[in-house]
Amino acid sequence: MQLQKGMTAIVTGGVSGLGEATAISLLERGLNVVAVDLNDERGQAMEQKYAGRLRYVKADVADEAQMQQAIAAAEAFGNLRALVHCAGIGGPLRLIEKDGSAGSLEKYTHIIRVNLIGSFNALRLAAVAMAKNEPVDGERGACVLTASVAGYEGQIGQIPYASSKAGVIGMTLVAARDLATKMIRVCTIAPGLFETPLLMRLPDDVLQSLGASVPNPSRLGRPSEYAMTALHILENPMLNGETIRLDGAIRMQPR
Numbered sequence: 001m002q003l004q005k006g007m008t009a010i011v012t013g014g015v016s017g018l019g020e021a022t023a024i025s026l027l028e029r030g031l032n033v034v035a036v037d038l039n040d041e042r043g044q045a046m047e048q049k050y051a052g053r054l055r056y057v058k059a060d061v062a063d064e065a066q067m068q069q070a071i072a073a074a075e076a077f078g079n080l081r082a083l084v085h086c087a088g089i090g091g092p093l094r095l096i097e098k099d100g101s102a103g104s105l106e107k108y109t110h111i112i113r114v115n116l117i118g119s120f121n122a123l124r125l126a127a128v129a130m131a132k133n134e135p136v137d138g139e140r141g142a143c144v145l146t147a148s149v150a151g152y153e154g155q156i157g158q159i160p161y162a163s164s165k166a167g168v169i170g171m172t173l174v175a176a177r178d179l180a181t182k183m184i185r186v187c188t189i190a191p192g193l194f195e196t197p198l199l200m201r202l203p204d205d206v207l208q209s210l211g212a213s214v215p216n217p218s219r220l221g222r223p224s225e226y227a228m229t230a231l232h233i234l235e236n237p238m239l240n241g242e243t244i245r246l247d248g249a250i251r252m253q254p255r
Contacts, residue, residue: 001237010033010036025231029231033055040058062118087114090158111161138237143187145186172243186240187241190244193248195222207220
């Protein structure tokens with residue numbers, strides 16, 4: 001799918017980290033962008049900076065009505081052809097906590113709701129909108145989801161995050177097959193250790209240690225590298241139903 005002026009993309013988690021980098025890359029290619037997030041300050045700043053080409057929509061990705069508003073905003077731009085779904089959360093949780101109590105079901109459910117149900121919700125609503133498009137070169141649209149290497153090698157304390165991301169990996173091929181007759185592709189990126197707002201809160205020595213644990217390149221991934229991969233998926237018509245590890249060959253240890 002040739003990315004070009006006049007197309008519209010929805011980017012969830014679009015005002016920081018991986019999503020922000022992807023939104024900016026799409027804008028640089030001439031697309032209009034609807035950035036879905038919950039950070040009003042950053043969202044409004046981006047909307048002002050890219051006036052007329054980016055609209056910020058405050059929305060919980062797992063909420064049907066709020067995501068429908070985001071879809072409507074994209075359709076108002078016209079020619080919705082792309083979804084890049086980056087929104088997600090994490091948080092430590094163990095099956096048995098240090099005080100001997102059971103891990104919080106509420107916390108587990110919250111992370112699953114945002115990461116897994118939110119992915120399904122964004123994907124299904126965007127696909128319905130894309131299915132209305134006239135095919136161009138055999139495509140009506142393409143969707144990129146975000147998993148994590150934790151979906152393969154979840155570390156101790158990551159059980160809600162790891163299982164939510166494993167769920168995204170599991171839905172990818174099924175979704176691609178489901179949407180094949182609609183000429184809509186679906187792929188997922190599974191990043192390793194990246195320079196995201198959550199990770200960058202850690203002390204410098206910890207960040208250096210994490211970067212050194214990546215075989216090659218021996219550093220943290222850059223949001224721009226995620227964006228490069230997302231745009232390539234959108235443009236390459238044979239990429240479909242695949243989860244691509246973007247991780248410098250890292251394999252996470254138990255701790």
